[in-house]
Amino acid sequence: MVDQGLRLERILRTHDEFVVVGEASETAAVVRRDSLVVPPAAADRLTSALQHRYAGGVDDLGHLGLARVRVRGFDRGDQISDFVREQQLPVRPVHLMLGAPFYGGGPADKPRPIPALAAPGPRADAAAGAPAPARATVAVLDTGISRNHPWFPADVWEPVDGLATWDELDVDNDYALDAQAGHGTAIAGIVRREAPDAALLVGRVLDSAGVSDEVAVADALSKLRAHAARTGRPVDVVNLSLSCYTHDDEPPPSVSREIAAFGPGTVFVAAAGNASSRRPAYPAALEDVIGVGALDEGRPAAFSNSGSWVDAWAPGARVATTFVTRRDDSALPGLDIDEKCLAGYVEWSGTSFAAPYVAGAIAAARSAGRSPAQARAQARARFREPQP
Template identity: 45%
Template sequence: MFDQQARLERLLARHRDAVVVEPLPGRPALIRRDEILVAGQDAGAAEGLVQRWCDSRQDEHGVTVLRLRAPAKVDVCELAAVLGSGGRHRRLSVSPNHLVLGQPMWWSGPADRPRPAAPMPAPGPVRARRDVTVAILDTGLSPHPWYADADWFREQRDEVGEVLDADLDFELDAQAGHGTFIAGVVLSQAPSAALRARRVIGGDGVGDELDVIRALESLARRGRADVVNISLGCHTYDDRPSPVLSRAVAALGRRTVIVACAGNAATDRPFWPAAMKPVVGVAALDGPDRAWFSNYGWWVDACAQGVGLASTFVRFDGSRPVEDGTDPDRFDGFATWSGTSFAAPVVAGRIAALAAEEDIDPCAAADRVLDPGRHRSLPDLGTEVHAESAENALG
């Protein structure tokens, strides 16, 4: 389970257009081969500069994808750096299309898998003085008794359903259920919240920057999220924030709070989008201390328990045999799991709950939840955020 190279090889075999790049020695990143992303207003200028290598152009809301001809063998990282160079400030907003990966399963991090758990009661009703919507950019949502009858779920269930076994090997994909698990963590903290799911990574935990930008642009156009939870991310080729993704984050404005996981590589290397200034980056605790796998650093804003959390999950019975009277891969709607992926929705849920219960805007709620004058602050981990109910949030 902890063979990093083997997991990387499986990822590359499943995603044939992915490639590992390492312009900075010892700091690899994953990108889509022969693709660059350009912020919408810069698309024409960028296309003109790369037209000799350009194979196709795809325009979307706020972002353009330029696909380059493979025989040209263009180094897209070098190309993005040249197109973006302009002294101290970028000239054009251009980036390779980085792969984003859900946490906990990341190819240079720990390989933690979900484990079946006993049923848990749904959180009870709470008094809410305003409606609050939490968007979850992840693997989607599977039906669950906690929310199957909720209006917000009925409106979107067909378009966001999780894919549990994409490769048809009779085993649950490595991160299938990730989004459903996160939904339960949010609801355990903010029972009155309406959830809005966007499927941006597959059940193997892999997606790309373009899918995240699409989801953020959709939320910005429709104005339908008070809090956004992003339990995924990436390292970039130059360890700087992608300017294209940064524009999509900025488009949401201060009316929306974005919370993202800090990553599971046990490093202080910035993990994006968590390390962006407008984003609340969340590390994981194991008791009073940093979880061994959690990223950390100056760019982390908050921390919460991230080991052995219990939450909602999918229903699935895999092919593994019963061992000592226990079926290790039969899930009946609940699981325990560990990772910064699950510390992040604790923070997102606390912000949503405070906004709903006290009728304040999400940014004001975030300021209170993260106020170091009210709560313990840890070096390189930010402000500690406690789950409202240990019984509901921890296994």
């Protein structure tokens, strides 16, 4: 298994805009040290309250119902949480979002190479000349998708307007594969295998280290909604193999608001996390989201989060799927995984890879004519927690 403490240390070293709030335990969270968010009407009051900590600069995020105020001088996470707690304002820190979270984030292990997998073909009934099914649409907001992978020809996916697309290998140019390079391609592969008739909508919201924040995720959801409105094609399922813990264990309001804005026609599925914890992780713990835990040979995996907020359980150990491929111009002598992974196929473990099983099943049910409520209920029944 991955050493989560070392992972967190590396994330904080390479993303020094983040800082830990609380101890590295059941109370910890990771927040941006350089910004706070409030409703736009409260921005002036927040800048006054910050005094010398105000760095100058307010970003208008009116489409998210927020203003982001730039700050300085917070060297420790407890300074941020103390400041927020003392204010008579609806002010919040901006929490780190990661692929399949521990507070330090990330999958439960490293990918291992496997032989090439045959790309999904049309369903048997479609191949036999049956009427083509309605194509469900599944949005995968993650690290992107691999260039020129044979599983993802142009007719099975499209980019989300306003979001980057490609799953990158080495963005920080240290000649080593980034920690979560291939994460989005792996998610998309599982969805495609479970729902080969579905159309994928792909947008990059995590960098190749698996790092983002709640404002960026909310903004990506807003862009996804705008894309659906522009094209006139509703989004049936959204897979979010990312999450966060919050400093007060309350839901991040911007993400919650954006998810609710999609309405009942869109089913959200999110990874529960890999910390062996019952602490609620968001967005999986939101009432409107199906939080997915990981199974290992039919039993809850040792690494999987659990609790009453986990709604479904699916295979999450050694899941065979697609992976990012090496481009001819890439040089990665510092690989800490088997280089054969870059042929494009791996097995990988984590709740990240359990969630798209459920997302794919819901998409397949929608393609078969089930309503969103029926597809949701069917998935909950099929992927219920195994009994002791």
